[in-house]
Amino acid sequence: MSDLPASLRAVTQARLTLGPRGRALATADRLGFALDHARARAAVLAELDLPELGATLDRLGLAHHVVSSAATGRDSFIRRPDLGRHLPQDAARALADIGPADVALVLGDGLSATAVMLNGAAFMAELALLLRQMGLRVSPVILARQARVALGDGIARGLGAQSVVIALGERPGLSAADSLGVYITHRPAARTQDSARNCISNIRAAGTGVTDAADQAARLIAAMRSSGLSGVALSQAMANAPLPAAGDQTHR
Template identity: 50%
Template structure:
């Protein structure tokens, strides 16, 4: 047994990661359990992409937090088109554009957009709890109506934020499913949103889920980035996430437990 462990140093590492390592072998192939596990993960990833977005349920959860919710959709008319035409997912439909134009909201410090993206399962599970963890950290900021966007890509937030007169927009969106994370939520923060920006103008917080970044930690990072974006007047490659430094003990403080 000791010699076997020495020959396979990966085995003990498998307990610390969902990545597919130390799978073993059965002859020239993989063990049956690993083949079946891979097939299950692949099916879960496909389901995450194609599961219909329960926008009304998400809106109800957000309204229960005391925020107004607004239904919009991208220019992609259906899921099949959305997957084939990413460009349509970055633009509002004519109807949604008209709705926002008629709304004429007061300018706000922050607009929130909740979009299905490539994993509606992630949005169903994590969007409302993340917003609930974030709101207490936004004291003193005005938050516009939350746009619940069907068939949305990240850049859809630029047009929505511009229409809402928001100084910042945060897009909560289902990330592309992986074979170990079909329900991962991402957040993209953009200062002075407007049509035509690229991803270089955004800051991203990813892997928000039970097995990844928790709601409180993600909310802390997002609130820190919002504060820094307002102070510096920018987001993106020029804004480095140094939120972890804000949680370090002050210089000279002891890390030893008190007796």
């Protein structure tokens, strides 16, 4: 049994059987799989490195502020998604003093702090620049610990912002543990439906680039603010340049 030719290897990332059949996985394959799973688990269990993230944002000239959801740690965050969507009252009150903004920028850990540490700050810097060029006031980057997508809604309301962009780590797959997902919501309410959000997913070195993602996000925000639509309704209205509505349930 020989390896697949490169033309076929490019067709799929499936873990096809290239060695002998009819026996257990070869040791190298068994350990390779375990390494991929360990990477995914490490990403899920990782916490944001706030000092490093803060220093990076300082270098990029972006102010920042830390909040935590009602989940008290990774275990409670993973088992209780409702807690990860909830912003405690004292955290919301602290945001009110930060000052008015049109767009709230939120960087949350989600299910892969690894993804956030790799590309989160760069994405926020590019997006903040584009939004300012559009004449919009952006909030400091809110660094959100134990955050699900809907935590951004409470943050935006605390800041008095009309739109919110939350970037967070997507649920790691076996082949990629570093995908960032971005969710954009217009006029977030206490119980915003997921169908009212727009999503850009798979932002990573081997996927959608940071610049491309920031550009898509800025265009979506402009379209939301001019049309008043968001989510599925906005995607349908933008028939010439369709963008996907939020469709991934994994870190809501």
